[in-house]
Amino acid sequence: MGKAEEAKKLGLTDEEYNLIVQTLGREPNDVELGMYSVMWSEHCSYKNSKPLLKRFPTIAPHVLQGPGENAGIVDIGDNLAVVLKIESHNHPSAVEPYQGAATGVGGIIRDIFAMGARPIALLDSLRFGELDDPRVKYLLSGVVSGIADYGNCMGIPTVGGETYFNDAYKDNPLVNAMCVGIIRHDDIIKGKAQGVGNSVMLVGAATGRDGIHGASFASEELSEESESKRPSVQVGDPFMEKLLLEACLELLKEKWVVGIQDLGAAGLTSACSETAARAGTGIELDVALVPRREKGMTPYEVMLSESQERMLIIVEKGHEEDVKRIFEKWDLYAVKIGEVTGDGMLRVLENGKIVAEVPAKSLAEGAPVIKREGKRPVYMDVQDLDYSKIEIPENLSEVLLRLLASPNIASKAWVYQQYDHTVRTDTVVPPGSDAAVLRIKGTKKGIALTTDCNGLYCYLDPYEGGKQAVAEAARNLVVTGAKPLAITDCLNFGSPENPEVYYQFEKCIDGISEAAKALEIPVVSGNVSFYNESSSRVIFPTPVIGMVGLLEDVKKRCTMAFKNPGDIVVLLGENSDEMGASEYLRVIFGIQGGKPPRVDLEREKRLHLCCLKAIKKGILSSAHDVSEGGLAVAIAESCITGNLGFEGEITSDIRADALLFGEGQSRIVVSLKEENLPALIELADETGVKAMVLGRVVPEYFRINVKDSKGGFKKIELSVEEMADIWSKSLERKVEE
Amino acid sequence: MRCAVIVFPGSNCDVDCFHVWKDVLGQPTEYVFHKERFSAEDFDLIILPGGFSYGDYLRAGAIARFSPAMDSVYKAAEKGKLILGICNGFQILLEAGLLPGAMMKNRDLKFHCHDVYLKVGTADSPFTNMYLPGEVVKMPIAHGEGNYYADADTIERLKREDRIVFYYSDEKGNITDEANPNGSAENIAGILNEERNVLGMMPHPERCAEEILGNTDGKRLFMSILEYLEGRVKIGKSRRS
Structure with a gap:
């Protein structure tokens, strides 16, 4: 197979291959081609996204x-x-x-x-x-x-x-x-390989064959063959990483440490070329010095391995033994594999013989940017939903329970209780x-x-x-x-x-x-x-x-849980007639459509100012953002987490389901002692935020009445115990059923 | 009162234990690295902190017990110094034979991180003299291998000698299967050695020892230790064997 063809197989385009040949002034060898193919993959090079990211x-x-x-x-x-x-x-x-x-x-x-x-x-x-x-x-x-x-x-x-x-x-x-x-x-400290003559050291785990071409694998669609790419997935050893963490933090207190870089996607290739490119230097290393966990690894494999729990460290010449002493304390090796050079090249040797030699900057930053034109998707031209065809369900209490049971809204305790979240x-x-x-x-x-x-x-x-x-x-x-x-x-x-x-x-x-x-x-x-x-x-x-x-x-600090029966519940922000893209439409009607709620950024900013000032003044008992599931779900969550209830009445000409379950933005539900209400209203006026009293915190039931100006009436009435059971356990039940 | 917090490779609650004894109780505290030996005379309290010593590879606590620092821990225990093993520290004490029984994976095979209620089994110890016997307290747990097992004779003896310090219970103090987060025999969450100077427990008192963390039930455990070490309380009244 010709080199150009091989390049294509590794995911490089003709244009990219030609550029490599032009840069090197010759055809790349296998090792160089491998290094380019991972570094110029989308995952490492951001070649499709770079220009747009500059807009941030x-x-x-x-x-x-x-x-x-x-x-x-x-x-x-x-x-x-x-x-x-x-x-x-x-x-x-x-x-x-x-x-x-x-x-x-x-x-x-x-x-x-x-x-x-x-x-x-x-x-x-x-x-x-x-x-x-x-x-x-x-x-x-x-x-x-x-x-x-x-x-x-x-x-x-x-x-x-x-x-x-x-x-x-x-x-x-x-x-x-x-x-x-x-x-x-x-x-x-930065990931820079500064100072010609400084030592480049590899620390942490030994290098194996795992994760080779992981970066390339991440830069293509999943397919039937993806299963067979399981060997591209790295294997983790958190114990090793814990030792590496402690050793590195101990090391970094020393002033003679010049730079440090983790070995992630594209392993040594990426760590060396990026640190050198950032500093405008080069690195020469010998793969024979890299500690292996497997025998017979080729330079190609060593340079592309994505074995985990490794770091590249650049230290001032003469401090190699100091590095070793710190890592030995943690039973980790630290090996000098090369040094910083002034010629801008990433030069890879094997037992002193050159096996790859490419400009570090070209590898790390030289991937040609791909300019693409977007095309507005056809589905976006489909008419907005006709809400008049969606009938408001009779039993809104039932709707609320179904929303609280949706795994997108229900408590994620089943997930986060498997994570240690209290250590430290x-x-x-x-x-x-x-x-x-x-x-x-x-x-x-x-x-x-x-x-x-x-x-x-x-x-x-x-x-x-x-x-x-x-x-x-x-x-x-x-x-x-x-x-x-x-x-x-x-x-x-x-x-x-x-x-x-x-x-x-x-x-x-x-x-x-x-x-x-x-x-x-x-x-x-x-x-x-x-x-x-x-x-x-x-x-x-x-x-x-x-x-x-x-x-x-x-x-x-403030939390979302209601704290005291008798507290007044206030909505900061404005209700809107938006129902599109809501969890309500998805769960109750199976519709994933309509226009998502719009954010008025000026209004959002004022809302933040108002809420931050109120919390700073200490006048709020709770504050909770209105998001998926809308106002009713937000109030219900404050009840459930506070083990308290709510009673309130809203008068509005927005249709009841949009009012209760629509996901209109820039809204926060707060509760506060009655005596603090004037101060909150004043703050809201001052910041230009609408504040509307919704009701009160009560001991155990949940009741919302919704009225409109034409005499329409809807209500939700539930026990907090029932809501809590559904919200707390739905995810676990769905996973384990 | 001088405390040593042993740092095994993979310990991760060492800083938390250090923080409580040093900053919350204001007592001199030192880290002792697992490769070091120390003199029992240098410390009044030795904490084996939680974490994943040696990655918990093989079995939780199984490798840590061979470390040089543990030699000194054995000697200190013999001399009556207080040894507190929390979570992985408890597992190490079991593997080291300083406490009876063994630890298995949680019965649902999942890691559990949440608050539990604990019924205080005995207040007659250097570690729990500021609790009331039968009192219900709340502490966080965070472990994957906290399913305590011991044979019937051992458990009978632990009970007879009043060495069960905490039981997993409900809020009212009922010791039920539902309140048992990991399948531990008899809902046991912490036990003492015969001499009552070694305590191993799965819950984390160091994670609930400050107002800002919303719970100070764990602080009393450390205050109990201080009370005892400073000679203000005597224990051993209930030792019946």
């Missing part, structure tokens, strides 16, 4: 590190900073859910401590098909135990995330893992609320964390869906009392080669950018995952937004 706002005074490094960093004062990053592990999880998810967690943790930070929290954003499919149950159980076994062993609490079920994800589940770390400003004793608002809150020991501060995205919204209107994901994530932080600080995004899409998918991608990015600009929340890190499709379906566009917020005084 990434600069703000508190941003210490924006996109381009292992993770983003934002200042939180007190000489401290928060490090954050989210990443997908979708394809590996589709063929080997346990290891796929576990190594996803392992990889994202390494990204955080590669910046010198102590990882303090994990979140997981998951999407699966509907639970009536046995394979979906297998995937869900495998993914959850993979995340649990890895995160739990590491002693990093898994404090939040989301789990959604929709047939769109049946063949291609999404597993996005986010990690957050904390660091002192002066401890921040910082979790002051545990999973199950709008956002998790962690205290920062030694300060008065806290941080709030969330991930959000509604894939159906993004499918029906990618631009509005992108906007909504940001607004919703921010709102989830705001209701805890946290000011949103930064975004890390995980953009999950189908094949970018499909113009309709590319359109979705572009519009989602525009929506995210617009909302991020309006709400002044910079994007500091992220990840793109394309090719999430099978021969029969493409996933919903799912740009997951991970967000971190800051509470200046963690004691003032």
